[in-house]
Amino acid sequence: MAIYSHKMKHILATIRMVGLAVLFTLTSLLVVVGRIFGKKGAHAMLRIGVYCKAQLLGIRSEVRGQSTRETQLILINHPSYLDIMFLNYIKHPTTLLAANNFKNWPLVGWLGKALNVIWIKRHDRRAGKQVLIDGENRFKKGLCLMTSPEGRTSGTHDIYPVKPGLFLLAQRAEVPITFMCFKYKNKAVPYFHSLKNGFVPHFLKHFWQLLGQWRIPVEIHFSEPKFFNDAKEAMQAFYDFNKSHLQDVLHFEVPVKEEFIGEALTRIDSSSLSFRAESKEELLA
Numbered sequence: 001m002a003i004y005s006h007k008m009k010h011i012l013a014t015i016r017m018v019g020l021a022v023l024f025t026l027t028s029l030l031v032v033v034g035r036i037f038g039k040k041g042a043h044a045m046l047r048i049g050v051y052c053k054a055q056l057l058g059i060r061s062e063v064r065g066q067s068t069r070e071t072q073l074i075l076i077n078h079p080s081y082l083d084i085m086f087l088n089y090i091k092h093p094t095t096l097l098a099a100n101n102f103k104n105w106p107l108v109g110w111l112g113k114a115l116n117v118i119w120i121k122r123h124d125r126r127a128g129k130q131v132l133i134d135g136e137n138r139f140k141k142g143l144c145l146m147t148s149p150e151g152r153t154s155g156t157h158d159i160y161p162v163k164p165g166l167f168l169l170a171q172r173a174e175v176p177i178t179f180m181c182f183k184y185k186n187k188a189v190p191y192f193h194s195l196k197n198g199f200v201p202h203f204l205k206h207f208w209q210l211l212g213q214w215r216i217p218v219e220i221h222f223s224e225p226k227f228f229n230d231a232k233e234a235m236q237a238f239y240d241f242n243k244s245h246l247q248d249v250l251h252f253e254v255p256v257k258e259e260f261i262g263e264a265l266t267r268i269d270s271s272s273l274s275f276r277a278e279s280k281e282e283l284l285a
Contacts, residue, residue: 009212010212012211012212012214013208013211013212014211016056016057016211017211019056020053020056020057020211023049023052023053023056024049024053024107025107026049027045027046027048027049027050027052027053027111028107028110028111028114030045030048030049031045031046031049031111031114031115032110032111032114033045034046035114039093039116039141039142039143040093042093042114042115043092043093043094043115046087046115047087047088050085050086050087050088051088053085054085054088057082057085057210057211057213057216058213058214058215058216059082059085059216059218060215060216060217060218061086061089061217061218061219061220062217062218062219062220063089063220063222064219064220064221064222065221065222065223065224066089066091066222067089067090067091067092067144067178067180067222068091068092068178068225069091069092070092070176070225071092071139071142071143071144071175072092072144072175072176072177072178072225073135073139073144073145073166073169073170073173073175073176073177073178074090074094074144074145074146074147074177074178074179074180075147075148075149075166075177075178075179075180075238076146076147076148076179076180076181076182077148077150077157077159077180077181077182077242077246078148078150078151078152078153079153079156079157079182079184079189079190080153080182080184080189080190080206080210081153081203081206081207081210082184082189082210082216083148083182084096086180086182086218086220087146089220089222090144090146092143092144093142093143093144094143094144094145094146095115095116095117095118095138095143095144095145095146096112096115096117096118096145096146096147097117097118097120097131097135097145097146097147097166098112098117098118098119098120098147099119099120099121099122099199100119100120100121100122101122101199101200101203103119116138116141116143118131118134118135118138118145122151128165131165131169132165132168132169132172135166135169135173136169136172136173139173139175146180147166149162149163149164149166149167149235149238150162150163151163153190153206156190156249156250157183157184157190157246157249157250158250159239159242159243159246159250162235162238162239164231164235167228167231167234167235167238168231170228170234171228171229171230171231171234174227175227176225176226176227177225177226177227177228177234177237177238178222178223178224178225178226179221179222179223179237179238179241179242180220180221180222180223181219181220181221181241181242181245181246182218182219182220183218183219183220183221183245183246183249184216184217184218185217185218185219186213186215186216186217188209188210188213189210189213189216189218219245221241221245223241
């Protein structure tokens with residue numbers, strides 16, 4: 001029976017992979033066509049495409065709270081690469097901050113350009129300054145920005161130390177922050193594997209594992225959008241919100257220690273990411 005089940009998972013994964021390839025191609029074309037009608041048209045087409053992919057993957061969502069129709073920074077926990085699928089629940093036109101590992105993948109770069117995605121180079125400290133410039137630019141265009149301050153999948157629901165630059169971005173751009181928390185009930189969905197053999201094998205292994213799941217139930221929690229005058233306060237709020245919804249599945253305490261938050265902000269202020277001498281007009285130039 002175990003062998004049969006294993007074979008069935010591979011058959012199901014293969015069928016879904018073909019279906020997703022077709023849907024992704026159609027979604028990319030629809031988003032580009034939707035751009036004719038502006039950012040709202042592109043976002044509407046994306047939401048339709050994401051909804052169809054979610055149905056194909058067997059995702060069953062229980063949503064608590066909802067996004068608002070305003071420009072904001074949406075910060076998510078990141079247990080799985082599947083998290084991107086829930087862009088469908090954000091009502092306002094939204095773009096992403098994504099690793100440039102995907103930028104040159106077939107159709108992905110094209111779709112990213114149509115959606116004004118901000119591509120970031122991993123482990124490049126200089127990239128942080130450009131992210132703040134590009135992020136403020138997207139907000140100026142009336143877009144939401146969705147990303148994870150953890151900057152990596154965790155493999156569990158545990159929250160890893162966050163990158164403070166995103167909280168600083170919201171503070172500088174004077175936009176509210178909404179927290180979005182994913183809690184998967186299928187233990188096979190959260191995933192992290194060693195990157196020592198490269199990002200692509202890591203991603204594909206997770207992707208194949210997801211394709212073989214019969215059903216993927218998930219709880220999605222939205223916070224109310226809130227303006228933060230202090231990046232430290234915003235970081236603490238992110239930890240507290242996720243802890244409140246993930247308490248029963250955490251393996252270790254969420255890192256909310258005062259000394260960690262202060263040390264993280266000290267790093268950003270003392271590096272090339274400090275913009276205290278620059279005006280908002282200079283950043284958007």
